[in-house]
Amino acid sequence: MIKSILLINFQIHKRLFLKFDDFFNCFVGDNNVGKTAVIRAINFVLFNEFDKKYITHGEKFCLVRLDLDKGTIYRIKGPSVNKIFLFTDGKKLKFENFGKDLPTEIVKFIGFVGLKIDSKLINFLIHDQDLNYFFLTLSPAIRNKLFNNIFGVEKIVNVIDSFENDIQNLISEKQICQTKINVLSEEIKTLKEQLVDYDNLVFKKNILSELLYKNRLLITLNNYKKYYIEYNNLEKQYDEFCNKYKLLVDLYNLYLLMKKNNDLENEIIDIENKYNEVKLKIDCSLLKEGKCPIYPK
Numbered sequence: 215m216i217k218s219i220l221l222i223n224f225q226i227h228k229r230l231f232l233k234f235d236d237f238f239n240c241f242v243g244d245n246n247v248g249k250t251a252v253i254r255a256i257n258f259v260l261f262n263e264f265d266k267k268y269i270t271h272g273e274k275f276c277l278v279r280l281d282l283d284k285g286t287i288y289r290i291k292g293p294s295v296n297k298i299f300l301f302t303d304g305k306k307l308k309f310e311n312f313g314k315d316l317p318t319e320i321v322k323f324i325g326f327v328g329l330k331i332d333s334k335l336i337n338f339l340i341h342d343q344d345l346n347y348f349f350l351t352l353s354p355a356i357r358n359k360l361f362n363n364i365f366g367v368e369k370i371v372n373v374i375d376s377f378e379n380d381i382q383n384l385i386s387e388k389q390i391c392q393t394k395i396n397v398l399s400e401e402i403k404t405l406k407e408q409l410v411d412y413d414n415l416v417f418k419k420n421i422l423s424e425l426l427y428k429n430r431l432l433i434t435l436n437n438y439k440k441y442y443i444e445y446n447n448l449e450k451q452y453d454e455f456c457n458k459y460k461l462l463v464d465l466y467n468l469y470l471l472m473k474k475n476n477d478l479e480n481e482i483i484d485i486e487n488k489y490n491e492v493k494l495k496i497d498c499s500l501l502k503e504g505k506c507p508i509y510p511k
Contacts, residue, residue: 216256220279223270224258225251256280259289260324262316266293285323 221230226248241249255278257263268291269276275292285302298320300307309317316324 215283217281217283219252219255219281220277221251221255222277223273224255224276224278225268225270227251228270258291259287262314264291287320287323 215236216234218231218233221227224230226246230248230252232252241252243249251268254263254268258268259278259280275290275295278289280287280289285300288297288299288301290297290299296311298309298312298317300309300320300323302323307319309320
């Protein structure tokens, strides 16, 4: 879609800038004010249609700038200059000194540059007020081919033939698809049978999983029972050990008492012996003094 156009030194327009509406545009004005010049400027850029009269009298070149949705085209033309600048996607492309055909990059950017018949480019999309006489200027052969391309008589025949071929291909594809459907139906039947077997396997797997769980639980309980019995045995052994230890403690205490008793007896004996020695000494002393040991007085 054309957003705006700038004309410099183009026919009557020394400088003209127009901004177009997205839906509808209409040029209104007196004769010879430059309405047709705008259409010719567009054709100049898009279809490379040029006449040396397009350059304003007294100027060396003309320039037309088209601002489109996806970029901008600058077209400069004069006796010694023929250039196109394309600005799109942040890139700048420059083309110089080309012939009647636009550069390939420009054609791809525009998308459509008319209808080519016998190496002649026919533009019937954008035209000035002479369009009523446009077809009369063409040779009969080109005019017939143009009508054929516009109304598509041969294309319709080709389309019909193409449709018939497509129908035959579709019939063949339908047969192939039907064969594939039959094969898939058999495979689905087999898969359903396998699915029943799979369900049985899943059921058996669940039963086996439950049995394995119970078996693990039983093993765990048996281990707990074994540990419990071992614990009771250890507890009994511990009680026996405690009783034995208590008995040993009592025996040791008794031993200590007996030892202490023996020590006391030995001390008593020692005391008695000392006493007898002392008494003997005293008796001897009394006898020396002529006294009676029994009755010392």
